[in-house]
Amino acid sequence: MFDTLLIVGGGLIGSSIARAAKANGACKSVLIADGSDVVCAKITELGIADTVRVDATKLAGEADLVILCVPPGQMGPVAAAIIPFMKAGAVLSDVGSVKGGVIKDVTPYMRSDIDFVPGHPIAGTEYSGPEAGFATLFKDRWCILTPDNEDDAAAQKLGEFWEALGSKVAFMTAERHDIVLATTSHVPHLIAYTLVGTAVDMEAVTQNEVVKFSAGGFRDFTRIAASDPVMWRDVFIENKDAVLEVVDRFIEDLSALKRAIRWEDGDPLLEHFTKTRDIRRKIVDAGQDSADADFGRKVD
Amino acid sequence: MFDTLLIVGGGLIGSSIARAAKANGACKSVLIADGSDVVCAKITELGIADTVRVDATKLAGEADLVILCVPPGQMGPVAAAIIPFMKAGAVLSDVGSVKGGVIKDVTPYMRSDIDFVPGHPIAGTEYSGPEAGFATLFKDRWCILTPDNEDDAAAQKLGEFWEALGSKVAFMTAERHDIVLATTSHVPHLIAYTLVGTAVDMEAVTQNEVVKFSAGGFRDFTRIAASDPVMWRDVFIENKDAVLEVVDRFIEDLSALKRAIRWEDGDPLLEHFTKTRDIRRKIVDAGQDSADADFGRKVD
Known part of the structure; x- marks a missing residue:
């Protein structure tokens, strides 16, 4: 070769x-x-x-x-x-x-x-x-x-x-790669980085509390938000257009779920959460993640 | 007892x-x-x-x-x-x-x-x-x-x-619990549920592509977004006030990072991403997660 x-x-x-x-x-x-x-x-x-x-x-x-x-x-x-x-x-x-x-x-x-x-x-x-x-x-x-x-x-x-x-x-094509990866990788990282910062800056919650009670979901975000800072700065700037497009879609969707919560409108929430569970099953079925509790991420 | x-x-x-x-x-x-x-x-x-x-x-x-x-x-x-x-x-x-x-x-x-x-x-x-x-x-x-x-x-x-x-x-107190958990658990779940939905709805990206290329970060969100839909619908509605407060802070912070990306202003991005990495270290040090590749989540 x-x-x-x-x-x-x-x-x-x-x-x-x-x-x-x-x-x-x-x-x-x-x-x-x-x-x-x-x-x-x-x-x-x-x-x-x-x-x-x-x-x-x-x-x-x-x-x-x-x-x-x-x-x-x-x-x-x-x-x-x-x-x-x-x-x-x-x-x-x-x-x-x-x-x-x-x-x-x-x-x-x-x-x-x-x-x-x-x-x-x-x-x-x-x-x-x-x-x-x-x-x-x-x-x-x-x-x-x-x-x-x-x-x-x-x-x-x-x-x-x-x-x-x-x-x-x-x-x-490079164009297609960049929009696909903005969706499956870049924006997830940006959101994880954002949320970890938001949590740390909440003055109603101490950093000690954030660390202690992170097992409820937050800790998985911190893992993503621990990735190489220099590389990710470059990724967001180099793929600016696709990242901003996906982020805007995400904010729209988040606003819709926010509105449902504010109006205590349970049905669209339930419908949305049921749909996302199905995607998880497809990812596990496709061999892109493991259903095991250790996510199959063991290093050998 | x-x-x-x-x-x-x-x-x-x-x-x-x-x-x-x-x-x-x-x-x-x-x-x-x-x-x-x-x-x-x-x-x-x-x-x-x-x-x-x-x-x-x-x-x-x-x-x-x-x-x-x-x-x-x-x-x-x-x-x-x-x-x-x-x-x-x-x-x-x-x-x-x-x-x-x-x-x-x-x-x-x-x-x-x-x-x-x-x-x-x-x-x-x-x-x-x-x-x-x-x-x-x-x-x-x-x-x-x-x-x-x-x-x-x-x-x-x-x-x-x-x-x-x-x-x-x-x-x-119950009040403190609800704002702490909104930060460390409820909003992370809401965001994961939202993002997984956004990805699936992107008409520029096929569902097949989302599933295939999920290893870049997205798959960790799908794991969180696979949690029990009925329970989470109830959580968001029952803890509405704290959830909406944290979500609004998150959207503010996301907007600030978005602006930095739009203006290709790398320094605040690098500074933010370096700070979040430090939180990860504290969570691992506090025993709330493992630094192992399998996250210490093995079931015995």
């Missing part, structure tokens, strides 16, 4: 790709570049890459596949630095949670002799950093690729790479 | 109290009444009670402690039916997620020779029914009691009962 893989950015996702590529024999050698000395030292200690360097430009020439695993806002500058050093015929990809914005930022630096296949593995946890990664993070999860043409050899080859890591692969 | 316990309503919470009381020897005998024949048959099959009956009034006279485990909106009618049959000197309690509303509904039927000690164990899962219960549901979770006077013998005795089930006990 790809002989040499270069991962730029050795955090949760990058280090998990390294582990998964090694575990599944998806490439011959794995190189990791990360701008932080501390992260590089950690990766060396973990032994998950064949070569680790702070300067990605020093490794770019060796790689058949380069995957950018930095926050969305850094994709442009990192691409600008690395692309001039890449091998002719190599493939460039990324794992950004936003595709339209990243494509816009990276495209100006592209060369005609390399292929850019944007990607986004729908997987992650609330933890950050190389020690948070694990080899099965992508197993049975979807990876979305948004190439100009999905029949291109580079797009097909990258799809096979992700399948080798255990992922299921879906192709779609 | 209490010789004979009568649980009225054999669902997730009621059946878990029965199991926990037996497992911890917190009373000599456990009676369960449930208006549904099907639920009674299931409880008999599970063998978690000494006596099971459809008609609670037939068992009320035997109990030293009666705990109402029905949805908040049914507490009044159930109390009206049972109280006349209760033993003098017995204690009446409940597990309603709203305290002010339940107290208002139950008080008209109270007798001077029994003690009413309202309660709320902060524990649960998204599953319903007697087969969903388990003996360790309350272990290390808080149980809030809202008696008129926490030094009363009945309140102290009920506190000891919950401690025997593995809970930590907190006393507070």
